[in-house]
Amino acid sequence: MAFIPEPISRFFHRTASPPHFYALANRLIPWLSVLLVLGLAYGLYGGLYLAPADYQQGDSYRIIYIHVPAAWMSLFVYVVMAIMGGIALIWRMKLAEVMLISSAPIGAGFTFIALVTGSLWGKPMWGAWWVWDARLTSELILLFLYLGIISLYGAIEDKRSASRAVSILALVGVVNIPIIHYSVEWWNTLHQGATVSKLDKPSIHISMLIPLLTMAVAFKLYYAVAVLQAAKLELIKREPSAQWVKNLLETSA
Amino acid sequence: MTVQEFFAMGGYAFYVWTSYGITAVVLIVNLLLPVMQRKQWLRRIALKLKRTAP
Numbered sequence: 001m002a003f004i005p006e007p008i009s010r011f012f013h014r015t016a017s018p019p020h021f022y023a024l025a026n027r028l029i030p031w032l033s034v035l036l037v038l039g040l041a042y043g044l045y046g047g048l049y050l051a052p053a054d055y056q057q058g059d060s061y062r063i064i065y066i067h068v069p070a071a072w073m074s075l076f077v078y079v080v081m082a083i084m085g086g087i088a089l090i091w092r093m094k095l096a097e098v099m100l101i102s103s104a105p106i107g108a109g110f111t112f113i114a115l116v117t118g119s120l121w122g123k124p125m126w127g128a129w130w131v132w133d134a135r136l137t138s139e140l141i142l143l144f145l146y147l148g149i150i151s152l153y154g155a156i157e158d159k160r161s162a163s164r165a166v167s168i169l170a171l172v173g174v175v176n177i178p179i180i181h182y183s184v185e186w187w188n189t190l191h192q193g194a195t196v197s198k199l200d201k202p203s204i205h206i207s208m209l210i211p212l213l214t215m216a217v218a219f220k221l222y223y224a225v226a227v228l229q230a231a232k233l234e235l236i237k238r239e240p241s242a243q244w245v246k247n248l249l250e251t252s253a
Numbered sequence: 254m255t256v257q258e259f260f261a262m263g264g265y266a267f268y269v270w271t272s273y274g275i276t277a278v279v280l281i282v283n284l285l286l287p288v289m290q291r292k293q294w295l296r297r298i299a300l301k302l303k304r305t306a307p
Contacts, residue, residue: 049259059263063272070276102287109283117272124268226284233291240298249299 016095018235019244025228032225039218046211054208063121065211069219071114074142075177077107077223081149082174085167095231097163098238100170101153102230106223108146115139126190134183135191138176145173159238 014020047065054061084100087093118136119129130136149166156162179186184193195204204212236245262269 049254053263058265060265060268062262062265062269066272066276106283109279113276113279116275120268120272124265222280222284226280226287229284229291230287233287233294236291236294236298240294245295245298246302249295249302 016093018094018239018242019247021095022232022235022244022248025232029225029228032221032228036218036221036225039214039221043211043215043218046214047208051208051211057125060121060124063117064208065215067114067117067121068212069216070110070117071139072216073219073223074107074111074114074139075180076220077103077110078142078145078170078174078177081107081170082177085170088163088167089171094238097160097167098231098234099227100166101149101163102227102234103223104146104149104153104166106226106230108143108150110219110223111139111143111146115143122190131190133189133191134187135180135189138180138183141176142173142180145169145176149173 015024043065048062051062053059081100081103084096084103087096088100115136118139122131123129149169152169153159153162153166156165183189184191239245260266260270
């Protein structure tokens with residue numbers, strides 16, 4: 001890290017040291033949790049109650065308030081993991097390794113939710129639980145990438161080598177992300193195109209858009225809380241006999 | 254809107270509520286599992302320290 005100014009690299013080393021990060025997570029989790037509950041409450045109220053029914057799909061479209069945020073998060077978490085993988089490979093930063101593997105089950109969860117809710121939305125609207133089209137297939141591959149990362153990490157005994165292996169896998173798998181995003185444009189597909197991220201003007205009414213964006217923020221907050229909780233566990237699992245873990249027991253006892 | 258109408262979801266109750274239910278289960282499990290496992294680990298470490306303590 002020769003080309004990074006001393007104070008900045010010192011800041012990163014301090015923050016990234018397990019006891020500091022553990023304390024930081026403990027300070028952040030309550031605030032993030034409060035925001036998460038507020039966001040979730042308003043998003044669910046707005047989406048399930050305030051927003052009008054769709055003129056074509058009736059109330060079935062309300063699945064959008066979890067389906068779309070979960071699908072966005074399935075991509076977002078993967079990109080975070082790939083960035084952590086890059087940092088872990090270049091700088092051998094332990095915290096990046098911890099964040100990568102702590103994110104994997106959460107990302108897998110989001111991907112699973114996107115697939116299942118999509119299926120439950122597809123059945124009444126398309127008449128099929130599943131079709132092998134580009135969007136659905138690439139999202140299913142994403143789920144397998146997450147599961148592959150989790151099982152590869154579990155299979156290698158030494159967690160530093162395991163982290164190197166999953167970092168490489170996470171970086172290689174990132175090619176799937178633009179494929180998922182552009183799948184609805186590149187191929188003819190049953191899945192509808194982008195409605196929110198269109199550059200000119202989103203083709204969704206504001207009364208439906210506000211709860212959707214609120215749910216998207218709530219899912220981001222959920223990820224933040226969940227990944228911090230998972231990282232706290234992973235830090236302890238990696239060095240159970242470290243002095244800072246002993247200190248932790250003394251202060252909590 | 255009555256309470257019954259709300260839960261009926263215009264005839265799509267099964268699809269809508271199953272989606273929300275599965276989502277809730279997955280999110281709650283992913284959040285609580287690491288918390289419970291951490292407590293287990295800390296208990297185990299505390300026990301080990303007590304045994305090896307002079």
